Amino acid sequence: MHEHNNIKTEEDAKRLILVGNPNVGKSVIFGALTGRYVTVSNYPGTTVEVSRGSTSLGGVKYTVIDTPGVNSIVPMSEDERVTRDILLNEKADSVIQVADTKNLRRALLISIQLAELELPFSLALNMIDEARSRGWQVDTAKLSRLLGIDVVSTIATQRRGIDSLARTVSSPRLSNFKIGYTQDIEDAVKVIVGLLPETFISRRAIALMLLSGDETLNNWLHKNLSDEAVKKVEEIRYNIQSRYTEPLSYMLNIERLKIVDRAVTDVVTIEPASGGRLARFIGKWSMHPVAGIPILLAILYFMYVFVGQFGAGTSVDFLEEVVFGEYLNPWASRVVKAIVPIEIVHELIVGPYGLITMALTYAIAIILPIVGYFFIFFGLLEDSGYLPRLAVMVDKIFKLIGLNGKAVLPMVLGLGCDTMATMTTRILETKKERIIVTLLLALGVPCSAQLGVILGMLGGLSFKATLWWGGVIVFIMFMVGFLASKIISGETSDFLLEIPPIRIPKFSNILIKTLVRIEWYLREAVPLFILGTLFLFILDKLAILNVLERITAPIVVNFLDLPAKATGAFIIGFLRRDYGAAGLLILQKDGLLNPIQVVVSLVTITLFIPCIANFFMIAKERGLMAAIWISVFIFPFAILVGGVLNFILRVFDVKL
Secondary structure, three states: OOOOOOHHHOOOOEEEEEEEOOOOOHHHHHHHHHOOOEEEEEOOOOOOEEEEEEEEEOOEEEEEEEOOOOOOOOOOOHHHHHHHHHHHHOOOOEEEEEEEHHHHHHHHHHHHHHHHHOOEEEEEEEOHHHHHHOOEEEOHHHHHHHHOOOEEEOEHHHOEOHHHHHHOOOOOEEOOOOOOOOHHHHHHHHHHHHHOOOOOOOHHHHHHHHHOOOHHHHHHHHHHOOHHHHHHHHHHHHHHHOOOOOOHHHHHHHHHHHHHHHHHHHHEEEOOOOOHHHHHHHHHHOOOOOOHHHHHHHHHHHHHHHHHHHHHHHHHHHHHHHHHHHHHHHHHHHHHHHHOOOHHHHHHHHOOOOHHHHHHHHHHHHHHHHHHHHHHHHHHHHHHOHHHHHHHHOHHHHHOOOOOHHHHHHHHHHOOOHHHHHHHHHHOOOHHHHHHHHHHHHHHOOOHHHHHHHHHHHHOOOHHHHHHHHHHHHHHHHHHHHHHHHHOOOOOOOOOOOOOOOOOOOHHHHHHHHHHHHHHHHHHHHHHHHHHHHHHHHHHHOOHHHHHHHHHHHHHHHHOOOOOOHHHHHHHHOOOHHHHHHHHHHHHHOOOOOHHHHHHHHHHHHOOOOOHHHHHHHHHHHOHHHHHHHHHHHHHHHHHHHHHHHHHHHHOOOOO
C-alpha cells in the first residue's frame, strides 16, 4: 500500500494531516500509513511533539503529519493551538479526521469545524467494534451524505478499514455542510473576511475564530494585516460582543453543538439494554469491590472450563492425535520421501523439528483451537459490557500500585496480544502509569495463545493447580507494581470511564470478531512458528541446542528442577510466547513433566522475557533503553520466582 521515504527529500510531496480527539487511535492509523520511518520533533516555539512520516498512496508521495489530539480547532490549550497552526500554516492536500465512534458527538464538533475551514477531509469512524459492543449502530452512508465527505469504519489496531481509508486520500471531498449564525454575526464575518489575506484555510473560519476572541491568532494578525486593519477587527469583535450577555465563543459553540446533536440523532441507533432485571442486577454488583469478586471468579472458572478443558482438551486431542497424528503427518512423510529422498530435507519438513510435524502441528492442531475458544470467550466479555465494570471494581486495588481502574483495560487486552496492549497504554493519562502498565504487561500478562496453552496444561491437572499458577502470577504482578509505583516518579490521574449497559452478546458480533482475530493469528503467528521451527532445526543440526541445554542445566535442571529439554521451550519463547508454552505442552503430553514441574514451568514462562514483537513495541512506545531494562529485569526475575516456587512446593509437599 505504501512506500517509505526520507521526509527531508520530499519537499514536493503532498501533505496528509491527521486530526482528531485525544486517544482515538490517530497514532495507530499514522503508524499503519507510514510504518516506522518517522521523525518526532517539537513544534517551533512549543514543547508539543509532532510526528511526521512519509508514504505513497496511489503512486503519489505524501508527507503525513500526526497532529496533537484536540477537542476543538479553536484553541483552548497548547496542543490545540499547535494543531490549528499546522492547519493554518501548512497546506493540507488531504485531511483524515479520526473519531472514536462511541464518542461521535465529540468528534462531529471537530468535523463541523473542519467543514468551516473548507479543508478536504474524510472521516475514519475508528473503534467501530467497541461502539457495536455498546449497542451503537452508526449509519455511515447517511452520515456521509449529511457531511458530504467519505466516511469509513475502521478498527485501527486490527488494520480493518485502513486500505479503504487510504483510498479516500487521493480524492478527498470538501464538505458541503454549512452552519448559519445570527445575522449580525454573519455581517461581522463578511467585513472581517474582506480584511484578511488568502490562507490555506477559509477566511470565514479565521473570522469566526477572531470573533470568538482567539488571542493565539494575535501574532498571525500583526504579521499579515496592517495596524489599522487589526484595530478594525478588534472594534468589530467588541461591538458584536457588546450585544450579547454570553461570550461569543460560547454562543458559536452552542450553535455547532445543536447541529451535532441533530446529526447524532439522525445517524445513530442505540439498541436498548437486554436482559431486564437480571442484567441490571449483574451490572450493578459486578462493579462492587467485594460483591464483584464472586462474579469475577465465576467468569474465570467458566473460562477455565471452556478454554482449558473443552478447547485445549477435546478439540486439541482430536486435531493433534487424529487429524495430524493419524492422517496428515504420516501422509506428508510418505509424500516427502517419495518426492525428495534427501535425508536432511526430509527431516526439515517432517522430522522432529519439521515444518509440518512441528510448526504446523503446533500452530494449527494445538494453538489454533485453544486461541479460537479464547477469542469466543473474550468476545462475549467485550460485547456484554462487563470489562468497564471490571475496571471500576479493581480501581481501589489498582491505586495501591500507582494506577487507576482504567489500567485494567490494557491488561485485559494483553490477554489478546501484549504487543497491541502495549500500544493501547496511550489511553492512560500519565507517563508513570504508562511505564508501570508496560512493565506489568511484559512481565505477567500472557497473550491469548499462551494463555490458551497454559489453561490446556492446567486443565489436565486440577483447579488447585490453576489457582497456584494464577495466585503466584497475580501476587508477583502486584508486588512488582507496588515497588514500581514507589520507585518511578510522577503522578496518577483521576479515574473517568463510560459504563455501557449490560447486554446479551449478539451472535453475529461474536462470530465476526472471532473470525477477524483468527485471521490475524493465522497471518501473524503461523509464519513465526515456521521461522521458530527453522531456528530450532538449525540449532539442533549444529549441535548448539545440546550445548545450550548443558550450559543452562544448572539453572533449568537443578534450580527449576525441569527436564533439560525445557531449555528449547524457553529459548524459542522469545520469538513467540505461545510457541514456548506449546513446547512445554508437548513435554507434558510425553510424560516428562510431573504436576509440580508443570506449575513451576508455567509460572516461569509466563513471567519470562517478552516476545520479540512486544520487545520492539516497548522500544517504540517507551524507548529502546526502557525495553532493554525491562527485559534485563524480567529474565533473571522469572527464573528466581520459578526456583523459589519449586522450593516451596517441594518442601511443603503440595499435591497438585
